[in-house]
Amino acid sequence: MNYQETLHYLFTKLPMFSRIGAAAFKKDLTNTIRLCNALGDPQNKFKSIHIAGTNGKGSTSHMLAAVLQEAGYKTGLYTSPHLKDFRERIKINGVMCDEDFVVDFTERIQPLINEIEPSFFEITVAMAFDYFAKHEVDVAVIEVGLGGRFDSTNIITPELSVITNIGWDHMNLLGDTLAKIAFEKAGIIKKNIPVVIGEAIAETRPVFDSAAIDSPIVYAEDHLYVTDWTLQNHLLTVEVAEKKTGTHHSYQLDLPGIYQTKNLLTVLQAAHQLHMMGWRTGTETVRKALPHVKRLTGLHGRWEVIHEHPVVVLDVGHNIDGMTQINKQIELSTYHRLHIVIGMVKDKEIDPVLGLLPKHATYYFTQAQIPRALGAEDLLAAANKHGLKGNTFKNVNAALQDALSHAHKEDMILVCGSVFLVGEVTIL
CATH class of the missing domain: 3.90.190.20 (Mur ligase, C-terminal domain)
Structure with a gap:
């Protein structure tokens, strides 16, 4: 198969959530585990950061990837869905994966596809993990597709887990209350792995606390708040204060949506947690990266x-x-x-x-x-x-x-x- 034939095969042969909805979502990680086992468990060959949430997880993933790139790390980024090109889902330092790799991977895994009949998303997750392992990334930012607990990405053991927020979406799959939705998102929390929560409310905070009983948990809004913002020439300047010290920092983003102020606090707290773990993600690195997120990562479609x-x-x-x-x-x-x-x-x-x-x-x-x-x-x-x-x-x-x-x-x-x-x- 050539590249276009391969895409046609992936889009039409495999159950695809964007096309058919809930029927493509499997509350089971078995297929992803089988696929990755056959590939030599690539998800264990690189460090990762796992990001879930109802809204903002895409922007947060791209911002954090930009910070890691600015710090000099070879950074993988897995997101979904794509806007124009399938390969947007799998990038290293902002560059989409090769067409030849997509073809080769699909041909290699085709016998197993025929055997276990995985979904489109299960295949793309395995493809991303294989690509990142083969290219020996220093770290990969992995965005959850849907929910968390049963999402195909949830076979990784990350350096850090991040949950941006909880809102009303996919209730037919995740539950009809915010607490139930939070429970599904909290499924990415791993024992002894730190987790950053961007926004929480009275209904969701106990769910996160319970899920993180054996994990260090940090709520970004308990530590940081936005004091002011200005928007000029499609650049967003945000003034952020630390609650404990009162120290102010100014950040400029090339993502002009005002809603990015919330995502910014999540990113800042995540970068801080990584910095305390030895990663080069201090304030100055963050400040240098954020005005160039679109250039560094190729993010589109956010205002x-x-x-x-x-x-x-x-x-x-x-x-x-x-x-x-x-x-x-x-x-x-x-x-x-x-x-x-x-x-x-x-x-x-x-x-x-x-x-x-x-x-x-x-x-x-x-x-x-x-x-x-x-x-x-x-x-x-x-x-x-x-x-x-x-x-x-x-x-x-x-x-x-x-x-x-x-x-x-x-x-x-x-x-x-x-x-x-x-x-x-x-x-x-």
């Missing part, structure tokens, strides 16, 4: 401005908490008229998310080209109940083209609602 006059923004926020943060960012933005291109998937909390969106915007309802996508007409019908008005379009690029044709130079166009929708934007 990403891809066009000026009119401003066109891409954001992968799609659940209740993510859309709440997007709405706050909209309120802080300056524009003449607001245009929102939106598409969602069927298994999300559609009504609560739509209820958060501004009624004064003009909407362009569309859908990603995947089976899980909610049809544009169905989305329009649901949106109308919340007073959101607009037209439907067959795909995101047709919707965005129409928005551009109606927007003035001082307007803002936002594309959001689904990672897959954002990934299909090609016209700019």
Whole structure:
């Protein structure tokens, strides 16, 4: 098989959550263990940092990877899903894995695929671990795909575990209370391995404390808080104070979403914990890395401005908490008229998310080209109940083209609602 044939095989042969949803999620690590055993257990051949959470785990993973790269470590980064290129999932120092490796790996593991019928995600996790081991990375930042306890990534024993926050997402798989969701995320906590919690509430903190009974646990919000922030030229400057000493530090991020202030505290506390363990992740290294996260790691889709006059923004926020943060960012933005291109998937909390969106915007309802996508007409019908008005379009690029044709130079166009929708934007 060549590379394109290999991708076709991976996308169509294997159960893929982004395509079919819950049917592809297995509450069992057996297949991942079998795959990695066959590969010589590559997950044990490099050091790792494990990151879970409802929102912010992607941004946090990329920021922490940037810090480690800035410190001089050969740094692997495994994230999901991808936006444009499958190989975005597996990077070393910001460079995507080789096409030849994807082909070779798939051919090597194909007999076992036929035998155990793993999911797409189980294969990609094993692929990432094999790639990082073969290239002898110093450390790999591993982002959880879904949940934590039964996520395929959860066969590693990391240097540090990180849980960004707990919110409402994937309740059909993780539970119908925040405590139940927290329990699943807390499944990445390992005995005697430190864990950093970004945000916790009264309902989730006891869950984390219980899960970390044999592990050092640190809550970032108990040690740090944001005193101020400014946004200028798509750069976010954040003033952070230490609660114990009152010491202030200023950090500049090339990720302009205001919600990154929360992720920043998680990253700072994680870097501090690593520094105390002997890693070169002190304050100055962090300060040098954060203005260059996109360049160092290739992160996209987090309040990403891809066009000026009119401003066109891409954001992968799609659940209740993510859309709440997007709405706050909209309120802080300056524009003449607001245009929102939106598409969602069927298994999300559609009504609560739509209820958060501004009624004064003009909407362009569309859908990603995947089976899980909610049809544009169905989305329009649901949106109308919340007073959101607009037209439907067959795909995101047709919707965005129409928005551009109606927007003035001082307007803002936002594309959001689904990672897959954002990934299909090609016209700019």
